Amino acid sequence: MRRRWSDRVTTNDPAAHAAAWYARLHADDARSEDAAALDRWMRDDAAHALAWRDVRDTDMALDLIRDDPAIAALRAEAVGNAAPARDWRRAAIAAALFVTVGVGTVAIVGRNGDAPTPAAPAALRYAATDAIRRVALTDGSVVTLDAGSAIDVAAMGAQRRIVLRSGRAGFAVAKDPAHPFVVAAGTASVTALGTHFTVERRGADVAVALTEGRVRVDTPAGSRTMSPGQVLSTAGGRQRLDDRGAEGAAEWQDGRLTFAATPLRDVVAQLQRYDRRRIVIADPGLAAHPYSGSLKTQGGTDALVAALEAYRIARVTRRDADRIELAPR
Structure with a gap:
C-alpha cells in the first residue's frame, strides 16, 4: 500500500507536511489520487488546511518576484542547477523555502549575511x-x-x-x-x-x-x-x-438571494452574512425544512422570519438585539 506523502515527514509541524504535499503535487510522478489524499489530509485538522493555504498563498506571492536575482540564487541552491529533481526530499526543501519566506513584503538575505532588501511590496x-x-x-x-x-x-x-x-x-x-x-x-x-x-x-x-x-x-x-x-x-x-x-x-452582488427548495439551515447561513443577530434553529426537522423564495440581503432575516410565521412553519421563541430563536409550529 502506498504511504500518504505527508506521512514521510518526521515532524508534526503542519507547515512541513504542507510543504511535502506541495512537492508531491508538483513532482514528475504525481498521481491523480494524490489530490484526493491531500483533501483528506486538510479535512483531518483545521491547522492542516491553514498550512496548505499558506503554502499556496506564498507560492503565488513568490511568483511575482521569481526573476529577482536573490530568489534565483536561493532557488538554485535549494534544488540544484542540474535537471529537475525527482527525489521528494529535495523538492520538499524548495517548497519549505516558500513557507519560510512567507507572504507580504519579502526580505531577501544574502548568503554572506548581507542586509535584507525588500523584494516585493506587501499585498x-x-x-x-x-x-x-x-x-x-x-x-x-x-x-x-x-x-x-x-x-x-x-x-x-x-x-x-x-x-x-x-x-x-x-x-x-x-x-x-x-x-x-x-x-x-x-x-x-x-x-x-x-x-x-x-x-x-x-x-x-x-x-x-x-x-x-x-x-x-x-x-x-x-x-x-x-x-x-x-x-x-x-x-x-x-x-x-x-x-x-x-x-x-x-445575484448576491445585486443585493438579492434566491432559494429553491433550500434547507432552512442553509438559507439562514446565507443571511447571517448580512445580519449581526444570530439565528438559532435547534429543531432538526425545522432546520431541514425546504424554503423557496427570494430575499434581499439587507432586511432578509426579518422578511424570512415573517414569512415562516405567516405560513405557520415556525414561531419565534426569543428575539432580542443579538439573537432570534425559531421553533416548529
Missing part, C-alpha cells in the same frame, strides 16, 4: 463585514466583496493576482491579455483575461460561477476551462461542473 487587504463592498482596482477591474469576505491584492506585476481569504467575491475584470487576472482560493486558482465571475470559499472547497467570458480553473484534481452560465465546485478532492446556475450564484 493590500480589503474586507467587508456585514454589508457588500465594492473595490476598484488600479487596472480598472472591480471586485464586489460579499459580507464576511476578505481578499489580498498583490502589487501589479506580470500577472494581476488576488487571494480570496474568506467568503466570496465577484470580479468584473478589465481586459488586459498581457497581464492575466488570477484569483487563488484555497487549493484552487482561477485565471481570466476579461470576464465576469464569482469565487466562493467553502472551507477547503471552492465554487466558481461564470457569467461572462472564459476562465480556467486549476485545482489539485485538474484544470478545466469554463463557459458562460457554468458553475464549477469542488468537494472531497473532486470537481463538479454544472452547465446552469451561474446567474443565480452571482
Whole structure:
C-alpha cells in the first residue's frame, strides 16, 4: 500500500507536511489520487488546511518576484542547477523555502549575511463585514466583496493576482491579455483575461460561477476551462461542473438571494452574512425544512422570519438585539 506523502515527514509541524504535499503535487510522478489524499489530509485538522493555504498563498506571492536575482540564487541552491529533481526530499526543501519566506513584503538575505532588501511590496487587504463592498482596482477591474469576505491584492506585476481569504467575491475584470487576472482560493486558482465571475470559499472547497467570458480553473484534481452560465465546485478532492446556475450564484452582488427548495439551515447561513443577530434553529426537522423564495440581503432575516410565521412553519421563541430563536409550529 502506498504511504500518504505527508506521512514521510518526521515532524508534526503542519507547515512541513504542507510543504511535502506541495512537492508531491508538483513532482514528475504525481498521481491523480494524490489530490484526493491531500483533501483528506486538510479535512483531518483545521491547522492542516491553514498550512496548505499558506503554502499556496506564498507560492503565488513568490511568483511575482521569481526573476529577482536573490530568489534565483536561493532557488538554485535549494534544488540544484542540474535537471529537475525527482527525489521528494529535495523538492520538499524548495517548497519549505516558500513557507519560510512567507507572504507580504519579502526580505531577501544574502548568503554572506548581507542586509535584507525588500523584494516585493506587501499585498493590500480589503474586507467587508456585514454589508457588500465594492473595490476598484488600479487596472480598472472591480471586485464586489460579499459580507464576511476578505481578499489580498498583490502589487501589479506580470500577472494581476488576488487571494480570496474568506467568503466570496465577484470580479468584473478589465481586459488586459498581457497581464492575466488570477484569483487563488484555497487549493484552487482561477485565471481570466476579461470576464465576469464569482469565487466562493467553502472551507477547503471552492465554487466558481461564470457569467461572462472564459476562465480556467486549476485545482489539485485538474484544470478545466469554463463557459458562460457554468458553475464549477469542488468537494472531497473532486470537481463538479454544472452547465446552469451561474446567474443565480452571482445575484448576491445585486443585493438579492434566491432559494429553491433550500434547507432552512442553509438559507439562514446565507443571511447571517448580512445580519449581526444570530439565528438559532435547534429543531432538526425545522432546520431541514425546504424554503423557496427570494430575499434581499439587507432586511432578509426579518422578511424570512415573517414569512415562516405567516405560513405557520415556525414561531419565534426569543428575539432580542443579538439573537432570534425559531421553533416548529
